[in-house]
Amino acid sequence: MSNSKKDPSSQTESRSLSEITYAPLTRRSFLKFGAAAATTYTGVSLALSPLKNFKEHLSLDEFLQQHYERLTPEKMQKIVARIEKEIARDYGVTAQVKDIKPVPGVEYAFALNIGKCIGCRRCVYGCMKENNTSRDPEIQYIRVLEMGKGSQNVEESEHYYTHDAVPQKDKYYMPVQCQQCKKAPCAKACPIRATWQEPDGIIVVDYNWCIGCRYCMAACPYWARRFNFSKPAIPKEEINTEMAYLGNRIRPRGVVEKCTFCLRRVRQGMQPACVEVCPTGSRMFGNVRDPESPINYILNNKRVYIFKEEAGTIPRFYYCFDV
Amino acid sequence: MRRRSFLYTVLPLVSGFILLVCISAGRAGDDASLPTSPEFIRLPHDWLDTTPIRGTPKLIYYLNKFMYECKVCHADLKVPTYECEKNLNVPGTFHMPFGAHKDMAFNHGLNMRCFNCHNCSNLGTYINFDGSEIPGDKPVLLCRKCHGVTYRDWQAGIHGRTNGYWDASRGKQAKLDCNQCHNPHQPHFPRLVPRPSPAAARTKLSEKGSRHE
Numbered sequence: 271m272s273n274s275k276k277d278p279s280s281q282t283e284s285r286s287l288s289e290i291t292y293a294p295l296t297r298r299s300f301l302k303f304g305a306a307a308a309t310t311y312t313g314v315s316l317a318l319s320p321l322k323n324f325k326e327h328l329s330l331d332e333f334l335q336q337h338y339e340r341l342t343p344e345k346m347q348k349i350v351a352r353i354e355k356e357i358a359r360d361y362g363v364t365a366q367v368k369d370i371k372p373v374p375g376v377e378y379a380f381a382l383n384i385g386k387c388i389g390c391r392r393c394v395y396g397c398m399k400e401n402n403t404s405r406d407p408e409i410q411y412i413r414v415l416e417m418g419k420g421s422q423n424v425e426e427s428e429h430y431y432t433h434d435a436v437p438q439k440d441k442y443y444m445p446v447q448c449q450q451c452k453k454a455p456c457a458k459a460c461p462i463r464a465t466w467q468e469p470d471g472i473i474v475v476d477y478n479w480c481i482g483c484r485y486c487m488a489a490c491p492y493w494a495r496r497f498n499f500s501k502p503a504i505p506k507e508e509i510n511t512e513m514a515y516l517g518n519r520i521r522p523r524g525v526v527e528k529c530t531f532c533l534r535r536v537r538q539g540m541q542p543a544c545v546e547v548c549p550t551g552s553r554m555f556g557n558v559r560d561p562e563s564p565i566n567y568i569l570n571n572k573r574v575y576i577f578k579e580e581a582g583t584i585p586r587f588y589y590c591f592d593v
Numbered sequence: 594m595r596r597r598s599f600l601y602t603v604l605p606l607v608s609g610f611i612l613l614v615c616i617s618a619g620r621a622g623d624d625a626s627l628p629t630s631p632e633f634i635r636l637p638h639d640w641l642d643t644t645p646i647r648g649t650p651k652l653i654y655y656l657n658k659f660m661y662e663c664k665v666c667h668a669d670l671k672v673p674t675y676e677c678e679k680n681l682n683v684p685g686t687f688h689m690p691f692g693a694h695k696d697m698a699f700n701h702g703l704n705m706r707c708f709n710c711h712n713c714s715n716l717g718t719y720i721n722f723d724g725s726e727i728p729g730d731k732p733v734l735l736c737r738k739c740h741g742v743t744y745r746d747w748q749a750g751i752h753g754r755t756n757g758y759w760d761a762s763r764g765k766q767a768k769l770d771c772n773q774c775h776n777p778h779q780p781h782f783p784r785l786v787p788r789p790s791p792a793a794a795r796t797k798l799s800e801k802g803s804r805h806e
Contacts, residue, residue, distance in 0.1 A: 373760075383751075391788035392640075399640040408792035430791060435784035539763030541756065546643050550782060551754035551769070563759075564750040572751075 327522075337463070338476040338516070349478075350515060357513075357520055362506050369515045370537045372470035378531055378586065379471075379558040380542075381568045382445065385591035386552035389414050389436040389443030393544035393553065397447075400532060400543035401518040402510055404502030411496065411529040412447040412544065446577065447544075448473065448494035448529035449585030459489035465526070471586055472531050474516040482524040491581040495528045531555070558586070636786050643756055645773035646783065652717055652729035654694075663716035670713040674720050677713035700779045710735055710777070736771045747771075 287295060331352055336345065350367045357365045394412045403409040415427035419440045427444075437443065454473050457466050464480040467473050487495045501523040513519035517533035532542035536555070545553045556563035565588075568574060572590040637644065654661045670680050699705070712720035712727075719727040719735040727734045737744035746752035750766075753774060758764030774782060 381751075386782075388782070388785060389787060390785045391790075395640040395788050410791055413791065430793070431787070432790050433787060436787045437784065536759065539758045539760035541759050543641060545754070546756055547641055548754060549646050549774070549785065551752065551774070554751050554755070556759050564755070567749040568751055 332478060335478050337479050339466075346515070353515070353519060360501075361504065361509060361520065363509050363511055365509070365511045365513050365519070367513045367515055367519050368534070370517075370534060372468050372472075373537055373539075374469075375559065376557045377471045377559050378450070378536060379556065379565045379588065380450075380531065380586060381554040381565055381574070381588045381590055383552040383554070383572075383590050383592065384442055384444050385593070386550045387414075387443045387445065388550055389416055389431070389438075389441075390549060392547045392549060393445060396543045396547035397529070397532075399508065400510055400535070401530075402502070402504055402513070402520050403496075403527070404498065404500075404504060404521075405508070406503045407499060409496045409498070409502070409527070411494070411527075412445050413493070414443055414445045416441050416443055444577075444589065445544075446492055446494070447587070448490075448531075449492055449577065449583065449587040450529075450531060451583035451585045453582060453584050455489040455491065455581075455583060456486035456495065459485040461485060468516075470537070472533055472536075473528075474530060474533065475526055475528065476516065477519070477521050477525045477527070480525040482526065484526060486526055491578050491583065492585075495526050497526050498523050636788065645754075645769050646785075647773050647776065649770075650772050652719075667716055669715055672714065673724055674708050674713060677708045680713075698779045700781070701777070704739070732770055732772045732777070736777075 329352070331348070335341075335349060341349070346369050350369060353367050354365050357363065357367075391414055394410050394414060397403075397411050398405070398409075401411065403411065413429060415424065415429060416431045416438070417423060417427045419442060422444075431438075450467075450471055450473050452467075452471075454467060457463075457473055460466075461483065462479065462481060465473060465475045465486055482497065484497055487497060498521050502520055504520065509520070510518060512534065514534035514537075517530045521527050532540075532544075535542055542553075542555055545555050554564045554568060556565035558565050558569075560566065568588065568590050572592070574588045574590045576585055577587070577589060651660075652663075654663060654666075670677060672680050704710075708720065710719050712718045715726060718729050719732070721727055721734075722738060733744065733747070743752050747768070750768070753769045753771075756767040756769075758766055771777075776783075
């Protein structure tokens, strides 16, 4: 505060605050300014109040988490414990999340006999139960196409068929899911390597690394990938509490997910869920490096084709038929 | 005069009626020529239900929730299979008022002779080509008599479902028997009720979704 009221046009002497603000600091101006400041402060803090809950969406540990391929077992333990806590907080179930490593010397392949598939969609729902996909909005990894006899006209296939009983006359059914391609365009398109091919052939997604840009979804020719537009909503009693970090744990909002050949099951030697529930037995799964496996029997003895072979993706999913 | 009135009134009416019947029969909605068994088309509530379509049936006769061994009505004939028909006056039967075996449908293609599979000397077992017995709890040994290619596929694990473990060294693999999926008298795999269509075409989740709901 200056000690005297000087001429404002004078440049050489320091000016008081009141002179600089072009208003004398009176009680009135203080109250005006104070009211404006209080309103602004209230408005800004109200607007920023959702950030109070930010810790629920992204904790500091998760923000600083490394890529899966760089994690040590100790770090993995902490991460898994944190994920279990978050699932318990959000869904009210005690989950068991494990990091299951691939079995060495094993490469998976899937075969599906479209002569036997009747289009009952039990595989679709068995997969949902096993993999904890969101029920609302509904995410299904497998899409069964109802196609007319005589050609493979996918553009005119029916995705949303509803009948009293299947199969319908002159139709055949082709379920499509992630083909775990050897030359996967999705893994190539990911800008940050949030999705990559594991040594046993499964294309996996690190849900904590994925930024949700959906380049992989654009790249996939089979429409195999799904995006979580909102937080998955699953009824508590339908949650499968045995989860794997790269597989069927409940995903956060804003990440991409897809069929992982039931990674949690197959890396422990079990059949995938869709194979277990198929009533006709048209799905077959196995280790393609084992000459005695059913997959090799099919590749050697049955007529086998690959979906969208011209895309050059070299899938591990083989469609076969009996004649 | 009379002839002409018949020609112009009754004949067109009758022929029109016949034509209408033919057209409406040809337009029957869902094709019903494939077999549909009502007891098979229930939807399991549990989405991971792995029960086979026909459960685990036994070689026994079911009537009104009771089970009867074949011997209860039919005495063993103790003749070779090729003489079964000659001796088939079913000794030892007492009258079943409702017509036993009337509820069964038989549609096994050219296999229309009961004693191709059933052993009249020992009902409760099956018969082989050389007249030897096949145990009643091993239907696969019976079906492979004619369905060799399917049997070979079944042995390799690609006909019918394999439950359990793909890696036999880490757990058990469970293969199904033929009659757990196929009704031996009507073996075509039954039609099933499909699970609901994907949600984009449904306004609310329901057991039987419809796009126009």
